[in-house]
Amino acid sequence: MNGPGTAPDSGLGEETEDVRVGVYVCHCGGNISDVVDVKELAALSAEYPHVVVAKDYPFMCSDPGQALIVEDIKAHGVNRVVVASCAPALHEQTFRRALQRGGLNPYLYEHVNIREQVSWVHKADHAAATRKSLALVRAGIEKVVRQDPLEALRVSAERRVAVIGGGVAGMKAALAAAGAGLAVTLFEKGPALGGRLPELGRVFPTEDEGAALSRRMEEEVRSQPAIEVRLGAEVRRVDGFVGRFSVEAGDGPPVKAGALIVATGYDPYAPAPGEFGAGGPLTVTLPEFRAALEGLTEGPLLTWKGRPIRDLAFIHCVGSRQVEGIHAPQADGKVNDYCSRVCCTATLQTAERVLDRHPGTRVYDCYRDIRTYGRGHEAIYERAARKGTLFFRYREDAPPTLVEEGGRARLRVKDVLTWDTEVDLPVDLVVLATGMVPRDIGALADSQKLPRGADRFLQEAHPKLRPVELANNGIFLAGTAQAPMTVDEACAAAGAAASKAAQLLLPGEIQLDPFIVALKPERCDGCGACLDACSYTGSLTLSGEGPGRRVEVNPALCKGCGACVAVCPTRALDIAGWGLDQFEAMADAIAAV
Amino acid sequence: MSDVVDAGLLPELRSYGAFDISACFNCGNCSAVCPLSDGEGSFPRRMIRLGQLGLRDRLLAGREAWLCYACGECTATCPRQAGPSDYMAALRRWSAARHEPTGLGRLMHRGAWGVSAVTLGLGAALAAALLTVPAPPSPPQWIFRAVPYGAIHEVGLAVSALLAVSLAWSLGRFLRRADPGFRSLSRPLADHRAAAKATLRELVQLRRWAPAAPGRADPGSPRAAHMLIAGGFMALLAATSLDFVFIYLLKFASFPPARVLGTLGGAALLLGVSAALLRRARAADPAVRRSHAADWWLLGALWFLAVSGFWLEADVGLRVAGAFQDGVLLLHVVAALELILLLGSGKLAHVVYRPLSLYLHYLDGGSASAGGCGGAVSRSAP
Numbered sequence: 020m021n022g023p024g025t026a027p028d029s030g031l032g033e034e035t036e037d038v039r040v041g042v043y044v045c046h047c048g049g050n051i052s053d054v055v056d057v058k059e060l061a062a063l064s065a066e067y068p069h070v071v072v073a074k075d076y077p078f079m080c081s082d083p084g085q086a087l088i089v090e091d092i093k094a095h096g097v098n099r100v101v102v103a104s105c106a107p108a109l110h111e112q113t114f115r116r117a118l119q120r121g122g123l124n125p126y127l128y129e130h131v132n133i134r135e136q137v138s139w140v141h142k143a144d145h146a147a148a149t150r151k152s153l154a155l156v157r158a159g160i161e162k163v164v165r166q167d168p169l170e171a172l173r174v175s176a177e178r179r180v181a182v183i184g185g186g187v188a189g190m191k192a193a194l195a196a197a198g199a200g201l202a203v204t205l206f207e208k209g210p211a212l213g214g215r216l217p218e219l220g221r222v223f224p225t226e227d228e229g230a231a232l233s234r235r236m237e238e239e240v241r242s243q244p245a246i247e248v249r250l251g252a253e254v255r256r257v258d259g260f261v262g263r264f265s266v267e268a269g270d271g272p273p274v275k276a277g278a279l280i281v282a283t284g285y286d287p288y289a290p291a292p293g294e295f296g297a298g299g300p301l302t303v304t305l306p307e308f309r310a311a312l313e314g315l316t317e318g319p320l321l322t323w324k325g326r327p328i329r330d331l332a333f334i335h336c337v338g339s340r341q342v343e344g345i346h347a348p349q350a351d352g353k354v355n356d357y358c359s360r361v362c363c364t365a366t367l368q369t370a371e372r373v374l375d376r377h378p379g380t381r382v383y384d385c386y387r388d389i390r391t392y393g394r395g396h397e398a399i400y401e402r403a404a405r406k407g408t409l410f411f412r413y414r415e416d417a418p419p420t421l422v423e424e425g426g427r428a429r430l431r432v433k434d435v436l437t438w439d440t441e442v443d444l445p446v447d448l449v450v451l452a453t454g455m456v457p458r459d460i461g462a463l464a465d466s467q468k469l470p471r472g473a474d475r476f477l478q479e480a481h482p483k484l485r486p487v488e489l490a491n492n493g494i495f496l497a498g499t500a501q502a503p504m505t506v507d508e509a510c511a512a513a514g515a516a517a518s519k520a521a522q523l524l525l526p527g528e529i530q531l532d533p534f535i536v537a538l539k540p541e542r543c544d545g546c547g548a549c550l551d552a553c554s555y556t557g558s559l560t561l562s563g564e565g566p567g568r569r570v571e572v573n574p575a576l577c578k579g580c581g582a583c584v585a586v587c588p589t590r591a592l593d594i595a596g597w598g599l600d601q602f603e604a605m606a607d608a609i610a611a612v
Numbered sequence: 613m614s615d616v617v618d619a620g621l622l623p624e625l626r627s628y629g630a631f632d633i634s635a636c637f638n639c640g641n642c643s644a645v646c647p648l649s650d651g652e653g654s655f656p657r658r659m660i661r662l663g664q665l666g667l668r669d670r671l672l673a674g675r676e677a678w679l680c681y682a683c684g685e686c687t688a689t690c691p692r693q694a695g696p697s698d699y700m701a702a703l704r705r706w707s708a709a710r711h712e713p714t715g716l717g718r719l720m721h722r723g724a725w726g727v728s729a730v731t732l733g734l735g736a737a738l739a740a741a742l743l744t745v746p747a748p749p750s751p752p753q754w755i756f757r758a759v760p761y762g763a764i765h766e767v768g769l770a771v772s773a774l775l776a777v778s779l780a781w782s783l784g785r786f787l788r789r790a791d792p793g794f795r796s797l798s799r800p801l802a803d804h805r806a807a808a809k810a811t812l813r814e815l816v817q818l819r820r821w822a823p824a825a826p827g828r829a830d831p832g833s834p835r836a837a838h839m840l841i842a843g844g845f846m847a848l849l850a851a852t853s854l855d856f857v858f859i860y861l862l863k864f865a866s867f868p869p870a871r872v873l874g875t876l877g878g879a880a881l882l883l884g885v886s887a888a889l890l891r892r893a894r895a896a897d898p899a900v901r902r903s904h905a906a907d908w909w910l911l912g913a914l915w916f917l918a919v920s921g922f923w924l925e926a927d928v929g930l931r932v933a934g935a936f937q938d939g940v941l942l943l944h945v946v947a948a949l950e951l952i953l954l955l956g957s958g959k960l961a962h963v964v965y966r967p968l969s970l971y972l973h974y975l976d977g978g979s980a981s982a983g984g985c986g987g988a989v990s991r992s993a994p
Contacts, residue, residue, distance in 0.1 A: 330619075381619040383617070383619075404634065404635065404637060405634055405635055406634075407619075407622075407634055409617070409619055409622075409664060409665075410637070410638070429614075429616070431614060436638045436661060437661050437662075437665060438654075438658075440615070441614045441615075442614055442615050442616070442617050442665060443614040443615065443616045443617065444616075444617045445616065445617070
C-alpha cells in the first residue's frame with residue numbers, strides 16, 4: 020500500500036500476487052448490445068492474459084449484475100475487475116463499491132466506456148464497433164493488471180466555514196451552515212449586512228419588503244452564536260486548501276476555515292450613455308426606479324422628479340441577451356449574451372405596482388421575450404396585463420429609440436406584434452430593465468484561481484451533478500456570484516452550499532481521490548521544472564538546498580492533472596493510478612488489435 | 613411618420629362591449645380559427661391589435677368589422693378568455709357611432725342609462741309629434757282615433773328623410789376611409805356587376821357564416837334566426853312601402869297583398885327575434901356570453917314591434933277599439949320610427965355597412981384583409 024506522495028510500485032513487475040482479472044460486458048439493455056457483439060467481446064476477452072472470467076449481462080449496474088462481480092471475487096479469486104459499459108461518470112463509483120463489498124480494494128478496478136465511445140457513435144458498422152470495444156477492453160485489462168491498491172487521501176478539516184458576502188445569499192448560507200452545526204465567519208466588505216436586498220423594493224413572488232426581509236434575516240444572524248459577523252471586511256487574500264483555508268480580510272486576524280462559500284453577489288448593469296436614451300432626463304434604470312417607487316405618494320398620476328408621468332414605458336433586456344455584432348461589447352470585448360432572468364418578472368411586478376398606485380398612468384412594456392419562468396411569476400404577468408399594461412415586442416436588431424416629435428418625447432418601436440410596423444409611444448419616463456453583471460472579486464478570485472464561465476460569472480463544476488461547487492475543492496457558490504437569479508433561487512443555492520460545506524466538514528476529516536502526483540524521490544534532482552508547469556499553487560514545493568533539493572507534494576492541493584509528469588526530465592513524477600507504464604501498456608494493447 | 617399609440621381607445625371600446633379584451637396577448641388563435649381569416653388576413657387579431665394601439669383611423673378605414681358574422685369561434689378558442697367576438701361587436705358599435713353625425717350612437721353605448729335616455733327621449737319626442745302634427749283627415753277607420761293615419765305618414769316621412777341624410781353622411785364618411793379616393797369607381801363595369809352579384813348572394817345565403825357546412829340552415833341556429841329576422845324585416849319594409857304607394861298615394865281603400873306580406877314578415881320577425889332573445893338570455897354560445905345593453909334594446913324593440921303589430925292586426929279583425937288600443941298603436945309606431953331613426957347608430961347599422969363592405973370586399977378580390985387598413989399594418993410579417 021502506498022501513502023500519498025510516494026511512488027506506487029508496479030504490481031506486475033514484482034509478481035507478488037497472482038493477478039486474476041474479471042471482465043464484465045454490459046448490454047445496457049440494447050444500448051450497447053444492439054451494435055456491439057457482446058458475446059464475442061466477452062469470449063475474446065476471456066482469452067486475454069490474466070483474465071480468469073469474462074461475462075456479459077443485460078444490466079451490469081443492476082443488483083444481480085453487481086452480485087456477479089462479488090460472487091466471482093469469492094468463487095474465482097478475481098482480484099482485478101474491468102467493466103465495459105457506460106461512461107465512468109455514471110457507474111464507476113457503483114462498481115468500486117461492489118469491489119469493496121467483495122473485499123477488494125476499490126481502486127483495483129477499470130471502467131471501460133463502450134457506450135458513449137462505441138455503440139452510440141458507431142451504429143453503422145457493427146463489426147468495427149466490436150473490434151474497437153475489444154481494443155478498449157484490452158487496454159483496460161492492461162491498465163488494471165498494473166494497478167496498485169490505493170487509499171483515499173484524508174486531510175483533517177477545520178469545522179468552520181467562511182462565508183464571503185453578507186447579502187441575502189451570504190446570510191442564508193451562514194444561517195444554514197450554523198444550523199447544521201458548523202462555526203461560521205460571515206465577511207461583509209460594506210458597513211452593514213443585507214447587500215442589495217434592502218434596495219430591491221417588494222420582492223416577488225411573496226411581495227415582502229426587501230428591507231424588512233433583510234432586517235429579519237440580520238436579526239437571525241445576530242442571534243445565532245455560531246456566526247461571527249465581520250463588517251468592513253473585504254477579503255484581501257485566501258490561502259490554504261480544502262479543510263484548511265486561511266482568509267485575510269479587513270483589519271482582523273486571518274480566519275481559519277475548512278471551506279469557503281462565495282456569496283459575493285452581482286452588480287446591476289450600468290447602461291452606457293445614450294444606450295436606450297440612458298443618461299438623459301427621460302430614463303431611469305429599473306433598480307433605481309424600484310428603490311424609489313414605494314416612497315412616492317400614491318395618486319392618479321405617478322410623479323417623477325416633479326413631473327407628472329402620464330405615459331410610462333419599460334424596456335426589457337437592457338444589458339442582457341446582447342448579440343455580437345449588434346450590441347456594443349463590454350469592457351472585456353464580450354457582449355452580455357446571457358439572460359438576467361429576474362428582470363422580466365421584476366419589470367411586470369413594477370408595472371402592476373405602478374398601475375395599482377397610479378391608475379391614471381399608462382404603462383407600456385417593450386420586450387424581446389417575456390420570461391416569467393418561476394412559480395407564481397406568470398400570475399404577475401397576468402395581472403400586469405389585465406390591469407392594462409400594453410405590450411410591444413422588439414427584435415434585438417431594432418431596439419426602441421427615443422425621439423422627439425411635436426414637442427413630446429416618443430419611444431419609437433418596430434413592433435413585432437403589429438407586423439413589424441413602426442409605432443410611436445408617447446412617453447414621459449422610460450424605465451430600463453437592466454440586468455445583472457458579474458462582480459469584480461479580484462483578490463478572492465485571483466488567490467484561489469476561481470473558474471469563470473464565458474459569461475464571466477463564477478462557474479460551477481457541473482450544472483447538474485455539482486451545481487453549487489466550484490472545481491476548487493471546498494469552495495462553494497451561493498447566489499448571484501454564480502449567475503443571475505432571484506432572491507428565492509439565491510436562498511436555495513445558499514442552503515445547498517451550506518449543506519455541502521457541512522457534509523464536507525462535519526466528519527472532521529476530508530476524503531480525497533488518491534489520483535494525485537506520486538514522487539520517486541530517488542529520481543528527483545530538484546530542477547523545479549514541475550513547479551513552473553503546475554497550475555495549482557502550493558501543490559508542489561521545493562525543499563532542501565543544493566544537491567539535496569527535492570520536490571515535495573501537498574496532496575490536498577494537487578488535482579492530479581499530470582502537467583508536472585509531462586515536464587519532469589527524470590521521470591521522478593507519476594500519477595497514482597494513472598502511471599506512465601500503464602498508459603504505455605494500454606497504447607500497446609490498442610495497437611495490437 | 614409613425615403611428616402614435618393612444619392607449620385611451622381600449623377603455624373606450626370596452627364601454628362599447630369589448631369587456632375582456634385587455635386580457636389579449638396577441639397569440640393569434642382567433643385568427644387561426646376564424647372561418648373568414650384567409651391566412652394573410654390575421655382576422656380578427658389585427659383589428660384587436662389596432663384597437664390596443666388606439667389607431668383609430670386605421671380601424672375606421674377597415675371594413676373587417678362588418679364582414680364578421682359573430683359566429684363566436686374565436687371567443688370559444690381564445691386561451692385568455694378575452695372575448696374577441698365581443699370585441700368585434702364592440703368595434704362595429706363604435707365604428708357606427710363614430711361615422712354617424714347625430715351623436716345618438718355614442719350616447720346609446722354608455723350602458724343601460726344611455727339606452728334608456730335615448731329610447732325614452734326619442735320616444736317622447738316622436739309620440740308628441742305623432743299626436744300634434746296636423747294631418748289630413750284619416751279614412752274613417754276606428755283604429756286611427758288618437759294617432760291619425762296621416763300623422764303616421766307625415767312623421768314617418770320626416771323620420772325617413774332624417775335617416776336618409778344621416779345615412780348619406782355616415783356612409784360618405786365610411787367610404788372616404790374604406791375606399792380612399794373612391795378608387796373603386798374606376799373599376800370596369802364587369803367587376804362591379806360581379807361584386808354586386810356576389811354581395812347579393814351572400815346577403816341572402818350567408819354562406820360565409822358557416823363555410824364548413826354550407827347546406828341547409830339549422831332552424832335553431834343563429835344563422836337561421838338571422839335569416840328570419842332579416843327576411844321579416846325586408847318583408848315588412850316592402851309591405852309598408854306598398855301601403856304607402858297604394859293607400860296613401862293612390863288612395864286605394866285597402867291593399868290586401870301588403871297585408872299578407874306584412875303578416876308573413878311579422879311572423880318571421882317574431883320567430884327570429886324570439887330565438888335570438890332566448891339565445892342571449894341563456895348565453896347559449898360564446899358569441900353571446902356577454903350582452904351589451906344596446907343588444908337587449910334592439911331585440912326588445914323588434915320583439916315589441918312584432919307582438920304589438922299582431923295585437924293590432926287582431927284588433928282590426930275583431931273590431932276592438934278603446935284607449936288601450938290607441939296606446940298600443942302609438943307605442944308600435946313610436947318603436948318602428950325609433951328603429952328607423954337609430955338604424956345608422958347602433959347594431960342595425962350593419963344593415964347598410966355589411967352590404968357595402970361585402971361589395972368592396974368582392975370588388976377587391978375577396979381577401980378578408982384586402983384594402984382598408986393600408987400600409988404595412990395590413991400585411992403580416994414575412
